[in-house]
Amino acid sequence: MADNSFDVINDYCCNACEEDNVNKEALFYCQQCSKGFCDKCIDNHKKLFKKHQPIGRKELNKWPVAKAAKDFLLNCEQxxxxxxxLFCEDHKKLCCVLCHLHDHK
Structure with missing residues (x-):
């Protein structure tokens, strides 16, 4: 049976699992470590870092912007x-270097 763990795109991935090439959704985020953890990895984190206060999905507004969202906002659509x-003054449009070379001279 093939491992399809990377077929699912999670908005936040468990950083500990990611290091083992496993794609699991992060359910907790530690601001001190700047890392996300799944339900299994958070237990080890809590044992190792007793003074850290990880936050759950209920406080998602305290989590950093998800990489997928950041890439969507910062990368060129085309x-x-x-x-x-870059910003093209003539077209009033944000663009990447390739767009500028081809469409916004």
Missing amino acids: HPDHRIE
Whole structure:
């Protein structure tokens, strides 16, 4: 049976599982460590870092912006591998270097 763990895209991934090439959803976030943890990994984190106060999904507003959301906002829609870096005054549009070269001279 094939491992399809990376077929699912989670908004927040467990950083500990990710290091083992496992894609599990983070249910907790530790601001001191700047890492997300799944339901299993949070137990080890709590044992190792007793003074840390991880926050759950109920306080998602305290979590950092998800990488997928950040990439969506910062990467060019037409060229997803390129960051938006420029603003075309003539077209009043944000664009990447490739857009600027091809469409906004």
